[in-house]
Amino acid sequence: MPTxxxxxxxxxxxxxxxxxxxxxxxxxxxxxxxxDGRRRDQVDVRPVFVRCGLVSQAKGSxxxxxxxxxxxxxxxxxxxxxxxxxxxxxCGRLTTDMRFAPFSCPERGSWIQGSQEKDFSTMLQESLQPxxxxxxxxxxxxEVNMMVLxxxxxxxxxxxxxxxxxxxxxxxxxxxxxxxCSLRQNGASYVADPTxxxxxDRGPDQSRNQGSLTVAFLPSLNQISGLQSDGEMSExxxxxxxxxxxxxxxxxxxxxxxxxxxxxxxxxxxxxPR
Amino acid sequence: MEVCGISNVTLRDFSCEQSLLSRPDGSSSFMxxxxxxxxxxxxxxxxxxxxxxxxxxTLEVLIQPKVGLPSVKERSQExxxxxxxxxxxxxxxxxRSSLTLVLQVLHDDGSLLSCFLxxxxxxxxxxxxxxxxxxxxxxxxxxxxxEIITDPTAAQEKECRALLTFAIDSKKCRVMMSSTKxxxxxxxxQQCIAxxxxxxxxxxxxxxxxxxxxxxxxx
Amino acid sequence: xxxxxxxADLLEYYRRFLKENCRPDGRVLLEFRPxxxxxxxxxxxxxxxxxxxxxxxxxxxxxAELATPTVEAxxxxxxxxxxxxxxxxxxxxxxxxxxxxAQACSQFIADLIESSEIIQTDDLCVERGKLCWVLxxxxxxxxxxxxxxxxxxxxxxxxxxNTQLPEAVISTETHLPVVDLEKRHGLKVCKHxxxxxxxxxxxxxxxxxxxxxEENLSTARITVVTEEGDRLCAVHKPGGMSLxxxxxxxxxxxxxxxxxxxxxxxxxxxxxxxxx
Numbered sequence: 178m179p180t181x182x183x184x185x186x187x188x189x190x191x192x193x194x195x196x197x198x199x200x201x202x203x204x205x206x207x208x209x210x211x212x213d214g215r216r217r218d219q220v221d222v223r224p225v226f227v228r229c230g231l232v233s234q235a236k237g238s239x240x241x242x243x244x245x246x247x248x249x250x251x252x253x254x255x256x257x258x259x260x261x262x263x264x265x266x267x268c269g270r271l272t273t274d275m276r277f278a279p280f281s282c283p284e285r286g287s288w289i290q291g292s293q294e295k296d297f298s299t300m301l302q303e304s305l306q307p308x309x310x311x312x313x314x315x316x317x318x319x320e321v322n323m324m325v326l327x328x329x330x331x332x333x334x335x336x337x338x339x340x341x342x343x344x345x346x347x348x349x350x351x352x353x354x355x356x357x358c359s360l361r362q363n364g365a366s367y368v369a370d371p372t373x374x375x376x377x378d379r380g381p382d383q384s385r386n387q388g389s390l391t392v393a394f395l396p397s398l399n400q401i402s403g404l405q406s407d408g409e410m411s412e413x414x415x416x417x418x419x420x421x422x423x424x425x426x427x428x429x430x431x432x433x434x435x436x437x438x439x440x441x442x443x444x445x446x447x448x449x450p451r
Numbered sequence: 452m453e454v455c456g457i458s459n460v461t462l463r464d465f466s467c468e469q470s471l472l473s474r475p476d477g478s479s480s481f482m483x484x485x486x487x488x489x490x491x492x493x494x495x496x497x498x499x500x501x502x503x504x505x506x507x508x509t510l511e512v513l514i515q516p517k518v519g520l521p522s523v524k525e526r527s528q529e530x531x532x533x534x535x536x537x538x539x540x541x542x543x544x545x546x547r548s549s550l551t552l553v554l555q556v557l558h559d560d561g562s563l564l565s566c567f568l569x570x571x572x573x574x575x576x577x578x579x580x581x582x583x584x585x586x587x588x589x590x591x592x593x594x595x596x597x598e599i600i601t602d603p604t605a606a607q608e609k610e611c612r613a614l615l616t617f618a619i620d621s622k623k624c625r626v627m628m629s630s631t632k633x634x635x636x637x638x639x640x641q642q643c644i645a646x647x648x649x650x651x652x653x654x655x656x657x658x659x660x661x662x663x664x665x666x667x668x669x670x
Numbered sequence: 671x672x673x674x675x676x677x678a679d680l681l682e683y684y685r686r687f688l689k690e691n692c693r694p695d696g697r698v699l700l701e702f703r704p705x706x707x708x709x710x711x712x713x714x715x716x717x718x719x720x721x722x723x724x725x726x727x728x729x730x731x732x733x734a735e736l737a738t739p740t741v742e743a744x745x746x747x748x749x750x751x752x753x754x755x756x757x758x759x760x761x762x763x764x765x766x767x768x769x770x771x772a773q774a775c776s777q778f779i780a781d782l783i784e785s786s787e788i789i790q791t792d793d794l795c796v797e798r799g800k801l802c803w804v805l806x807x808x809x810x811x812x813x814x815x816x817x818x819x820x821x822x823x824x825x826x827x828x829x830x831x832n833t834q835l836p837e838a839v840i841s842t843e844t845h846l847p848v849v850d851l852e853k854r855h856g857l858k859v860c861k862h863x864x865x866x867x868x869x870x871x872x873x874x875x876x877x878x879x880x881x882x883x884e885e886n887l888s889t890a891r892i893t894v895v896t897e898e899g900d901r902l903c904a905v906h907k908p909g910g911m912s913l914x915x916x917x918x919x920x921x922x923x924x925x926x927x928x929x930x931x932x933x934x935x936x937x938x939x940x941x942x943x944x945x946x
Contacts (some may be wrong), residue, residue, distance in 0.1 A: 184767075184773075188748055188804060190738075192734035192737070194836050194851070197736070199848055230756075234759065234811075234813055245713055249812060274757060276756060278729070278731060280712060281714060288808075320757070322757045324758050324810070329714075330882060439688050
C-alpha cells in the first residue's frame with residue numbers, strides 16, 4: 178500500500194472504539210415512532226436551517242443543517258476552464274466536488290476521496306446540470322464544492338438543495354432551484370428524510386420493497402432532474418415514493434425562497450462588494 | 452544587543468566544495484561536522500505556464516531525504532529555505548523564468564536545516580545568480596541546564612530542551628528565518644539570536660575563504 | 671474612485687492607509703479581527719470546535735481510535751494533526767492532495783503539539799505496550815482569509831479541551847479491549863499556547879492578524895506562539911525580509927497580550943457549554 182507522504186502520519190493500523198463496545202447498540206425498531214419523534218409513513222422531514230453567503234472568498238455559498246446533517250457548499254466561477262482541451266465554445270461546464278470531512282461519520286473517514294464521494298459528486302452534478310443555464314457561460318466552468326461536515330443521513334438530498342442555493346447566491350443564471358428529498362422504504366412502511374441509523378437499517382424480515390430513493394426536483398417547473406434509487410422496490414412503491422419525495426421538496430420550498438430573498442435584499446442594501 | 456559577554460562561539464569543522472556537479476548550473480556540497488548536504492541549482496530556465504509569475508522568477512526548492520520519499524517535514528523545510536532564498540535573490544531580474552534548487556541529504560548528524568541553508572547559499576553563489584545579500588544558517592540548542600550549544604550534533608539535539616534555527620543575512624546581520632522546537636523564554640530567544648549573529652560572522656568568513664581558495668586555484 | 675485606485679495599485683493603496691496607522695478594514699496596526707469560538711458542534715466527533723477570526727473559518731474535529739503503541743515509546747499514545755485547505759475555502763486551492771501551505775501548516779501544528787506538550791502523550795496510554803489512543807485532529811479551513819495558523823491553534827486547543835474519551839480497558843479474560851462509550855472523561859490539557867501572526871510591510875511597518883490580501887502584499891510573515899508564564903513555544907518565520915531584534919520584541923509583547931485574551935475567551939466558551 179502506498180504511504181501518504183503529504184500528510185502527518187499516525188500509526189499504520191488503528192481501530193474505531195465502537196468495535197470494542199461490550200453490547201451492540203439496539204437496532205432501529207421497524208414500528209412505532211422514530212427515534213427523533215417524527216412519524217412514519219408521513220412526509221415528516223426534519224426542520225432545516227439554511228444560510229446563504231457565509232464564505233467571503235467564494236462567489237456564492239450556502240450552509241444547510243437538517244437535524245444533525247450539516248453541509249457547506251461554495252461556488253466559484255464562472256472562470257476560464259482549467260484544461261484547454263475540454264473548453265466548449267458553446268456551453269459552460271459545471272464541475273462538482275463533494276467530500277466528507279474525516280470527522281463527519283461515526284467511523285473516521287480517510288482524507289482521500291473514496292468511491293462513494295465520487296459517486297455523490299457525479300449524482301450531484303447530474304441533478305444540478307439541467308437547472309443551470311450553461312449556454313450563457315460559453316468557454317467557462319462553474320465549480321461547486323461541497324463539504325459534508327456531519328453526516329446524519331439524507332446527505333445527497335440536502336447536498337442538492339444546498340448546492341442550488343449556493344449557485345443562486347453566486348448569481349449563476351438558472352431555470353429553477355433544485356430541491357432534494359430522500360426516503361427509505363422498509364417493507365410496507367417508509368420514512369421520509371431518514372437519519373443515518375434509519376438509512377443503514379436493513380429491517381428484520383428480508384421482505385420485498387427495501388430500498389432508498391433520492392429525488393432532485395425543480396419546484397416551479399414541476400420537473401424531476403435527478404432520481405437515484407437502490408434496493409428492490411415494486412413499480413407502485415417506487416412511483417408512490419417519488420410522489421412522497423416531491424411533497425417533501427415542496428415543504429422545503431417556502432423556507433428556501435425566504436432565505437434567498439433575504440440574502441438578495443441584504444446584498445442590495447450593503448455597499449458593493451470588493 | 453541586550454546580551455553581552457558571549458564567550459567564543461564554537462562550531463564544528465566546516466568544509467565546502469563548489470561546482471562539483473557538471474549538470475546543474477551551480478552546485479555545492481556543505482559539511483558541518485558529519486552533517487553533509489549536496490545542493491544543485493538549475494536556472495534561470497523556462498517555466499511552466501501554470502507556475503509563471505509575470506514580474507519575477509519562480510523558485511522551487513526540493514529536499515530529498517537520505518532514504519525514502521520526502522514527507523510533510525521536508526515540505527515545511529522546503530518552505531523555509533525557499534522563502535529565505537527568495538528574499539535574498541533578486542528574482543525580478545529574471546521575470547517569467549524558473550529556478551530550481553535541489554538539496555540532497557547525504558548524512559544527518561544534527562543542525563540539518565542550517566546546513567541546508569548554507570549549502571543553498573553556496574550553490575546559488577556558484578550559479579552566479581544575482582543576490583542582494585548572502586545568508587547563513589545557525590542552529591542553537593538549549594540544553595536542560597540552560598547552556599546554549601551552537602551547531603549541535605544529533606545526540607545533542609536529542610537531549611536538548613529547545614532547538615532554534617536562524618538564517619542571518621550578511622548585510623545587516625538580522626534574522627531572515629526562524630524555526631524553533633521546544634519551549635523557551637524570551638531572554639533565551641534573544642540570547643540565541645545574539646549568539647547566532649556572532650556565529651554568522653564566522654560562517655561568512657568561512658564563505659569568503661572557501662570562495663577565495665577556489666578562485667585562486669582556478670586562476 | 672477609491673475602488674478604482676485599489677484595483678490599479680493595491681500595494682500603494684495599502685501604503686496610504688498604513689501611513690495613517692490604520693488598515694483598509696478599519697483596524698489599527700496591532701488590532702486583531704473579532705474572534706468567535708463555537709465548541710462541540712459536531713456530534714460525530716469526540717471533540718470539535720469552530721473558530722472564526724474575521725472571515726477566516728476553521729473547523730477542528732477530533733476522532734479517537736485505538737492502536738498499539740510503538741516499540742520505542744510503549745507508554746505513549748499518538749496525536750496526529752492534519753490541516754486541509756479544500757478547494758471550498760478559496761479559489762486558489764485545487765482539489766487533490768494537500769499543497770505546500772497545508773503541509774507546512776500541518777507540520778507547524780505537529781511541532782507545536784510536541785514543543786508545548788499540550789497533552790502528555792502518556793495520558794493516552796491505556797495499557798503499556800498493548801493499547802493506546804490515537805487522537806486524529808483534523809483541521810479544515812472553510813473560509814480562507816489569511817492568518818490560517820492563529821485560527822488553527824485556537825481551534826485545536828478548544829477541540830482538545832472539548833474532547834471526551836470513552837473509557838477503555840483490556841479485559842483480563844479475553845485480553846481484548848473493552849470500550850464503554852457511555853462513560854467518558856475529558857483530556858488533561860496542561861498548556862494553553864496561542865499563536866499570533868504578523869506581517870511586515872516595506873521593511874518596517876508591522877501589522878498583526880493579516881488578511882489574505884495583506885499576506886500576499888507583505889514582505890515577511892512571522893508567527894509567535896506564547897503560553898502562560900510568558901514562555902514561547904514557537905517563533906516561526908519562514909523567510910522573507912530580515913527582522914530586527916526590536917521588532918521581534920514588539921511581536922512578542924503583542925503575542926503575550928493576545929495569549930491572555932484567547933485563553934479567557936476559550937475558558938468562557940467552555941464554561942458556558944458546561945453550564946448549559
